[in-house]
Amino acid sequence: MTSLLRSLGPHMKSAPLVMPKVLLVDDNRDGLLVRRLLLEEAGFQVQVAGCGDEALNLFSSTRFDVVVTDYRMPRMNGDELIVRLRTLDADARIIMLSGFVEPLGLTEANTGADAVIAKSSNETTHLVRWVKRLVSTPSRKPPARQDAAARNVAGKSGTLKA
Numbered sequence: 195m196t197s198l199l200r201s202l203g204p205h206m207k208s209a210p211l212v213m214p215k216v217l218l219v220d221d222n223r224d225g226l227l228v229r230r231l232l233l234e235e236a237g238f239q240v241q242v243a244g245c246g247d248e249a250l251n252l253f254s255s256t257r258f259d260v261v262v263t264d265y266r267m268p269r270m271n272g273d274e275l276i277v278r279l280r281t282l283d284a285d286a287r288i289i290m291l292s293g294f295v296e297p298l299g300l301t302e303a304n305t306g307a308d309a310v311i312a313k314s315s316n317e318t319t320h321l322v323r324w325v326k327r328l329v330s331t332p333s334r335k336p337p338a339r340q341d342a343a344a345r346n347v348a349g350k351s352g353t354l355k356a
Contacts, residue, residue, distance in 0.1 A: 213239040214329040215256070219249040219263040219275065220291075229262070229321065236322045238329075246270030250278055258286075259329045262321065265292035265300065276306045287328040291317070 216238045220226045223244070230240045241256070243249035245267060253261065261279060265272035272290050279286050290307040292300055300310050309324045311317060 213237060214259040214325075215239045215241070216325060217241050217243065217249060217252055217256075217258040217261045219243045219246065219261065219267070219272075221245055221264065221267045225264065232318055232322065233262075233325065236325070238325065246275040246278070249275060250282075253279060253286075254282060260287045260289065260325050262289045262291060262325065265290055265294065265298075265305075272307075273305055280306060287331070289321070289324050289328070291321070 214237075216233055218226060218229055218233065218240055219242075220229070221244055226242045226244070230242055233240045241252055241258075243252055246263075246269065249261070249263065252258075263272045263275050267275075270278075272292070276288055276290065279288060288307045289309045289311060290300065290305050291311050291313055292298070293313040294300065295310055295312040302308065302310055308328055311320045311324065
């Protein structure tokens with residue numbers, strides 16, 4: 195069977211395999227390594243950044259299908275990173291991870307992320323599921339805090355301008 199496939203190889207045309215690209219941002223090297231291996235095993239091409247500035251540099255030079263960022267990082271936390279990513283690409287698909295989701299009340303509405311995932315025993319399942327979901331979604335909906343701001347502007351002026 196193997197020799198048959200090899201003999202047909204030059205004559206068979208196949209579509210190039212396009213692996214979705216994920217940018218993984220975390221100051222914890224162990225977390226980066228584990229999540230990178232998990233996402234690569236799930237079929238994603240993963241680049242890592244150890245801080246927000248490094249992530250912004252990579253994001254401005256490469257197209258990523260999804261960005262996964264930790265919340266707590268030195269110099270620039272995940273919230274600040276999301277704001278800066280959204281100025282570069284308002285349609286960026288972003289997942290925030292945190293061990294402090296409940297205590298800090300982190301939600302999609304107040305972070306601007308498309309998904310907020312608590313670091314827990316179920317994190318890996320949720321992470322892979324959300325990355326797959328966001329990669330396959332044709333366009334993202336605006337975060338709730340942008341919707342609220344738009345409604346406030348519309349309410350004050352009577353119309354909403356695009």
